[in-house]
Amino acid sequence: MNKDRFYRTYPIFGCTLFLIAVLVPLCMALVPSVITSQGIEIQSLVRTFTDKDCLMTMAFSTLLALGCTTVCTLLGWFGASLLVRYHFTGNNLLKGLFIFAILLPSPVSALGIRLLLGQGGYLNQLYGIPAVTNGIALVFSAFVIFLTPLEILLISYYWKRLDYRCEQAARTLGVSKGKAFRTVSLPRLRPAIVAASSLVFLACLTGFSTIVMLDENMVYSTAYAQIFRSLQEPSVASCYAIFNLVLGFAVLAIFCTMQRKMAKRITADASCHREPTEAKGFLSNAAIVIFTLLSLLLILAPIICVIANAIYNSNEGFLLTRFVELFNGIESLALLPLLYSLAIAAVSAIIAAFIARALSIAIYRKPNGKVSNGLFSMLPLCLGTVTFGFGFKVLGSYIPQIPDIAFVTLSHIAMLTPITVMLVGPVLSAIRTDLVPASRTLGYHAAATYKSIEKPAIRPAIAAGILFGFAISIGDIANALTVAGNDAKTIAVLLYTQYAKGNLSCASALGCVLIILCFIAVLVGEKLLRRCHV
Amino acid sequence: MSEFGLKCKNIKLSRPQFNLELDFTVNKGELVSIIGPSGSGKSTTLSLVSGLTLPDSGTIEINGKDVTNLAPEERKTGYVFQDYALFPNMDVEQNIAYPMRHKKLSKEEHKAEIRRLLELVNLSGYEKRNVTELTAVERQKAALARALASEPEILLMDEPLSNLDAKERITIRTEIREIQKKTGITTIYVTHDQEIALSISDKVIILRDGRIEQMGNPEDIYRRPGTEFTATFTGECNILPYDVILRTLRVPETERSKIIYQCFGPEHKLFFRPEDMVVNDMPGLPFPEFYPHLRFENAKIIRSEYLGKEYLVTAQYDEFTIKAYTVYKPASDFITAGIRMTKILEFNNGKLTRH
Numbered sequence: 090m091n092k093d094r095f096y097r098t099y100p101i102f103g104c105t106l107f108l109i110a111v112l113v114p115l116c117m118a119l120v121p122s123v124i125t126s127q128g129i130e131i132q133s134l135v136r137t138f139t140d141k142d143c144l145m146t147m148a149f150s151t152l153l154a155l156g157c158t159t160v161c162t163l164l165g166w167f168g169a170s171l172l173v174r175y176h177f178t179g180n181n182l183l184k185g186l187f188i189f190a191i192l193l194p195s196p197v198s199a200l201g202i203r204l205l206l207g208q209g210g211y212l213n214q215l216y217g218i219p220a221v222t223n224g225i226a227l228v229f230s231a232f233v234i235f236l237t238p239l240e241i242l243l244i245s246y247y248w249k250r251l252d253y254r255c256e257q258a259a260r261t262l263g264v265s266k267g268k269a270f271r272t273v274s275l276p277r278l279r280p281a282i283v284a285a286s287s288l289v290f291l292a293c294l295t296g297f298s299t300i301v302m303l304d305e306n307m308v309y310s311t312a313y314a315q316i317f318r319s320l321q322e323p324s325v326a327s328c329y330a331i332f333n334l335v336l337g338f339a340v341l342a343i344f345c346t347m348q349r350k351m352a353k354r355i356t357a358d359a360s361c362h363r364e365p366t367e368a369k370g371f372l373s374n375a376a377i378v379i380f381t382l383l384s385l386l387l388i389l390a391p392i393i394c395v396i397a398n399a400i401y402n403s404n405e406g407f408l409l410t411r412f413v414e415l416f417n418g419i420e421s422l423a424l425l426p427l428l429y430s431l432a433i434a435a436v437s438a439i440i441a442a443f444i445a446r447a448l449s450i451a452i453y454r455k456p457n458g459k460v461s462n463g464l465f466s467m468l469p470l471c472l473g474t475v476t477f478g479f480g481f482k483v484l485g486s487y488i489p490q491i492p493d494i495a496f497v498t499l500s501h502i503a504m505l506t507p508i509t510v511m512l513v514g515p516v517l518s519a520i521r522t523d524l525v526p527a528s529r530t531l532g533y534h535a536a537a538t539y540k541s542i543e544k545p546a547i548r549p550a551i552a553a554g555i556l557f558g559f560a561i562s563i564g565d566i567a568n569a570l571t572v573a574g575n576d577a578k579t580i581a582v583l584l585y586t587q588y589a590k591g592n593l594s595c596a597s598a599l600g601c602v603l604i605i606l607c608f609i610a611v612l613v614g615e616k617l618l619r620r621c622h623v
Numbered sequence: 624m625s626e627f628g629l630k631c632k633n634i635k636l637s638r639p640q641f642n643l644e645l646d647f648t649v650n651k652g653e654l655v656s657i658i659g660p661s662g663s664g665k666s667t668t669l670s671l672v673s674g675l676t677l678p679d680s681g682t683i684e685i686n687g688k689d690v691t692n693l694a695p696e697e698r699k700t701g702y703v704f705q706d707y708a709l710f711p712n713m714d715v716e717q718n719i720a721y722p723m724r725h726k727k728l729s730k731e732e733h734k735a736e737i738r739r740l741l742e743l744v745n746l747s748g749y750e751k752r753n754v755t756e757l758t759a760v761e762r763q764k765a766a767l768a769r770a771l772a773s774e775p776e777i778l779l780m781d782e783p784l785s786n787l788d789a790k791e792r793i794t795i796r797t798e799i800r801e802i803q804k805k806t807g808i809t810t811i812y813v814t815h816d817q818e819i820a821l822s823i824s825d826k827v828i829i830l831r832d833g834r835i836e837q838m839g840n841p842e843d844i845y846r847r848p849g850t851e852f853t854a855t856f857t858g859e860c861n862i863l864p865y866d867v868i869l870r871t872l873r874v875p876e877t878e879r880s881k882i883i884y885q886c887f888g889p890e891h892k893l894f895f896r897p898e899d900m901v902v903n904d905m906p907g908l909p910f911p912e913f914y915p916h917l918r919f920e921n922a923k924i925i926r927s928e929y930l931g932k933e934y935l936v937t938a939q940y941d942e943f944t945i946k947a948y949t950v951y952k953p954a955s956d957f958i959t960a961g962i963r964m965t966k967i968l969e970f971n972n973g974k975l976t977r978h
Contacts, residue, residue: 521706523704523705523706523708524708526702526704526708527704527710528721529673529674529675530673530674530702531696531721532696532699532722534694542710545712546711
C-alpha cells in the first residue's frame, strides 16, 4: 500500500546516515582487539580479559554503576511518588530543575561537586565540615545527585499515565490504599522502574567527565574511563570497549523491552490520567517539604558553587573581569573554543534531529519496525562518546586528511540521535491512529498527510530535541578529548584542562558560560515540549 | 450512467481468525446502514470501500468507476470516523478547509463554502474554535462538515453517534438523515444500534462473521427476518419450539388438524414479535376471540421492565418463556397472551421457511 511504501522509503536516508555514524566507529573501535600489525590474533584479547587489574576495573565499573543505580532508584521512586500524587507549590519549577540537572554538562556538575565537597571546598571552608577526599564518594555523589532526576522524571511520566481507575476499583473492592497500590499499580509500574533504572545504569557506565575529574585516590577507575586512558594501547582500549558494549547492550535491551511493555500499559485517554491532589496530613506535607528542599539544595548547591567561584575570590572580592579576559578579542583563551563548540553543537543537534525524525518514523510507523529499529536507534546510549571517539581516532589514523572536528561532530550526531528519538517517538506514537486515514480519505497522499498532520505535531518535540541536544553536545569533553586530546578546541575541554591545571577559578568561569547556555536551552525546550499537539 | 452509487462485487478479505466476504450494491443517493455484532466486519467494510484496506479479490465500483486499486485519496470518499479524527493542530475552519485545498477557489469562495457547510451542520460561528474545546456533538458535526467539504461521491460513517448521549443521538440521527437527503450523497452508515439503522436507512445490511446475513429495507428486515440471527439481532422476539403449537392452538376443532398439518413441521421453530401479542392481565376478563391463534393462558410473570412508554413483560408458560409489551404495568402475577397465526413466521435450521 502507498502508505507503507512512504513510511518504508522516507527514513532510508536518515537511517543510512545513522548507520554510518554508529557502525563505522564501532567497528573501528572493536577491530584493534583482534587485528594488530601482525594480523589477526586473539592473545591480546585473552590477556586483557584475564588480567587481574582489568578484571577488577570491569568489576568496579559494574559495581559502581549498580550501587549508584540502586540509590537513584530508591530516591527516584520516592520523588516520583510525591510528584505524581501531590500538587504542591513549586512542583513545576522542580520538574524544570530536574531537566536542567539531567542536561547540565557533566564537567560542570563534576566541578560543582568538587567545589562543594572536595578538598578546600565551600562546605569545608565555610562550615568546617571535613572535605570528602575519597574519589569514590565524590563520583557516587555526583552520579546520584545528577541522575536521580532522570529516574524521577521517567517513573513519574509513566506513573501519571497509568489508568488510575484500576486502583480505585481495587479500593471499592475492600482493599486498603497501600495494598491497592502494591497489588494493582506497582506490578503495572514495574517496567517503568526497571526502564528508568536501566537508563541510569547506562549513564553511570558511560559517565566520563565525572570519573576523570573526580577519581583522585581511587584504586580502580571505570572501564569506560580506561578506554580513554589506554588510547596508546588500542588493543587494550578495544577490549574495554567490548566489555562496555556487551554489558551496555544487555542493559539497553532490558530498557527497550521495558519501555515497550510500559507503552502498552499506559493510556492515551487524558481523563484516566492521575491528577495530583493537595497533600493532607502531616506526613505527606513533611515529605514534600523535605523532598523539595533536598532537591533544591543538592542540585543547586554545586551549581551555585561554580558561579560563586567564578565571580568571587576571597582575596580580590567580587570580580567579573575574568569573563572579560576569557572572551575579549580573537586572541583570548575562550572565544575561539566557544565559537567552535557552538558550531559543533548546533550542527550536530540539527543533523541529529533530522536523523531522529527518520528513525522515529522507522520505529513507530514502518510495519514490523518497532523492536529492531528501536534497539538500533538506542545503540549509542550503551556505547558512549568515548567509544565513538576511539573508533574515529582509529579511523583518523587511516584517513588523516579528515579533520578531527568532523569526527567530533559525527560522534555527537550519533550520541544525540537517541535522545531526540526519546523525545519525538512518544509524540509520534501518541498521534491518534485515525488521523492519518482521515487525511487520506480527504484526498491527501501519504507524504502530504505526513507533512500536514504528523510533522506539525512532532515539530515542537524536534525543536526541543535540537535544544536539548545542543546543551548535551556543548558540554561534552569525552569525545573531543578522545579524538583530539588536550588540543581539542572546545569550551568544555578548555574547562577540563584548566581544572586539571588547578585553575579552578577559570574553570568555574567557563562553567558559568555552559550553565547559562544549558539554562536557556532547557527553558525554551521545556516550553516547546508542552506545546506538542497529540 | 450507472444507477449504482456503490457496487462491491465478490469482495474477499482474509485475516487471521477473520474472513470477510461481501457482495452488495447500493443505489445512488441511498442511505444504507450496516449493522452486526462486534467483529462482524462492519468497520472493515468501510475500510475496504475507502481504500484504507485492500481486498484480496473482487471489485469495488463507486458511481460506475472501478476504484478497487485506487489509493484512498483518489477515491472521493468522505469518512466520518468513530472518534471523529479531527486534526488537533487546526481549528474548525482549518479542519473543514483541509480537503478544499485542492480546489481552486478564491478566498471569498473558500470562506463562503466553509460558511455554507457550517450552516448545513448547524455549526455557524464555530470557525475559529479549537477542536479540543468542542463538545462531542459539535465534534461530530465538524467531522461531518469536513467529510462533506471534500465533495465525496460516497459518504462513510463509522458509528458516528456512539459517543453521544441518548437524547443527542435522536436529534443528530434526524439531522444526519436530513443532510443526506439535502445533499443526495450515497451514504454507508455503520452502527451497532439497530434502532438507528431501522429509523434512518433506505436499506439495512446485517453482517455476521464477515458475511451478509440479510439485506433489505428496514421494514422487511424487522418484520420478515430471513434468519433466526437477524430476528434476534434486530429487536426483542419470541422464538419457540414447534411443540408449543399443539398445546396453545385455538381454532375450531374441525380445522385444527388441517392447520397444524398445513403450517408447521416438528423440526421448525416459531417466531413472532412481542408487540404483536395481545395481552390480558385481568384474570376475570374474557380473552378476545380471533381465530386462528396461539393462546398462552395464565402464564406466570417472571419480570416486567418499564421502558418508558410501555412494559416488556417476560412470562413463563409451561417450559416456554414468552415476551410481550403492555401499556400498563400488569395488574396480577399472571397474564393470558395471544398471537395470531398470521403474525407467526417459521424458521427451519435458523432460516425463514414460510411467512
